[in-house]
Amino acid sequence: MTRVVGNLFDADGPLDGRLYLKPSPPFLGAHKNISFRIEDGNVDINLPPCPKGTVWFVGWKNKFETGGVEYYERWLVPNVDEVDLDALRGFSRPQDRRTNRMAKLDTTVWKAEADEAREKAEKLEKDNARLMHRLSAAEARAAAANGKLASTTSEVTRLKQRLQDAAEPVVNVEEKIIERQVMPSEAKQALAEVKQELVLLHRENEKLKEQIEESVELSTHFSNLHAEIDRLRNENQRLLNRIEELKQPRRSVSSLRQEMIANLDKLIDG
Numbered sequence: 170m171t172r173v174v175g176n177l178f179d180a181d182g183p184l185d186g187r188l189y190l191k192p193s194p195p196f197l198g199a200h201k202n203i204s205f206r207i208e209d210g211n212v213d214i215n216l217p218p219c220p221k222g223t224v225w226f227v228g229w230k231n232k233f234e235t236g237g238v239e240y241y242e243r244w245l246v247p248n249v250d251e252v253d254l255d256a257l258r259g260f261s262r263p264q265d266r267r268t269n270r271m272a273k274l275d276t277t278v279w280k281a282e283a284d285e286a287r288e289k290a291e292k293l294e295k296d297n298a299r300l301m302h303r304l305s306a307a308e309a310r311a312a313a314a315n316g317k318l319a320s321t322t323s324e325v326t327r328l329k330q331r332l333q334d335a336a337e338p339v340v341n342v343e344e345k346i347i348e349r350q351v352m353p354s355e356a357k358q359a360l361a362e363v364k365q366e367l368v369l370l371h372r373e374n375e376k377l378k379e380q381i382e383e384s385v386e387l388s389t390h391f392s393n394l395h396a397e398i399d400r401l402r403n404e405n406q407r408l409l410n411r412i413e414e415l416k417q418p419r420r421s422v423s424s425l426r427q428e429m430i431a432n433l434d435k436l437i438d439g
Contacts, residue, residue: 170215170216170217170218171215171216171217171218171246171247171248171249171250171251171252172213172214172215172250172251172252173212173213173214173215173216173246173251173252173253173254173257174212174213174251174252174253174254175212175253175254175255175257176210176211176212176254177207177210177212177229177254178210182210183209183210183211184207184210184229184231185207185208185209185210185231185232186207186229186230186231186232186234187204187205187206187207187229187230188204188205188207188212188214188227188228188229189202189203189204189227189228189229189230189238189240190202190203190204190205190216190225190226190227190228190244191203191225191226191240192219192223192224192225192226193223193224193225193226194223196217196219196220196223197217197220198217199216199217199223199225212254216244216246217246218246218247218248218249219244219245219246219247224243224244224245225243225244225245225246226240226242226243227240227241227242227243227244228240228241228242229241242258244257244258245257276412276415278429279408279411279412279415279429280412282408283405283408283409283412286401286404286405286408287405289401290398290401290402290405293394293397293398293401294398296394297391297394297395297398300387300390300391300394301391303387304384304387304388304391307380307383307384307387308384310380310384311380311381311384314377314380314381315377317373317377318374318377321370321373321374324366324370325367325370328363328366328367329363331359331363332359332360332363404436407432411428411429411432
């Protein structure tokens with residue numbers, strides 16, 4: 170059976186009535202006249218395809234109309250799954266079997282691309298969760314490093330004050346004789362210890378700077394990854410929308426193929 174889908178209109182709008190069909194001559198699956206109730210112009214019926222040398226004679230009667238039926242159209246129903254009503258009536262170019270096969274192939278391609286995009290989005294979401302965990306750990310380390318840096322800065326200030334106090338000479342003036350107090354050995358030892366602590370603090374500060382820079386890099390990478398996930402989700406939704414459009418019987422397959430080629434070019438270009 171071939172599904173016929175479309176709409177019937179006249180000058181006043183959608184038609185309401187009955188659609189009458191009779192085979193000429195009768196053939197397998199079509200031995201007698203048949204009719205269908207049509208409301209608001211919507212046609213969705215199933216007809217046996219016409220063998221070679223046969224057609225369906227088609228007539229119409231409006232609702233509440235009396236009298237005989239005038240068969241004024243001839244439909245050559247092809248042996249396909251679905252055909253547009255306008256194509257049967259000669260208002261548009263009918264689709265052949267090859268076109269239907271190409272449409273099914275296009276649908277398969279779109280579904281495969283949508284599945285691939287969905288898998289890629291899921292993988293990126295997992296990477297995102299892993300990087301979020303690393304980012305949280307890095308932020309915790311950065312907070313601890315900032316606290317340690319503040320404590321270290323305070324200790325450096327204290328040591329500098331000690332160094333200044335230890336290095337300041339004491340001068341006694343008496344009867345024009347200047348006595349200079351020599352820095353004791355303990356002060357020299359304290360000065361050496363302060364210098365050693367300053368070197369260690371400098372190394373610790375360098376490590377803290379590296380950790381902070383790593384945290385900034387992780388934050389930037391996370392932002393880029395989040396943007397990529399949003400783009401893939403939008404691409405996945407667009408592919409799903411295209412799949413739904415390919416299922417519509419009245420869409421032009423050639424235009425869909427052109428759109429698919431253009432979209433594939435965009436994906437290849439980046």
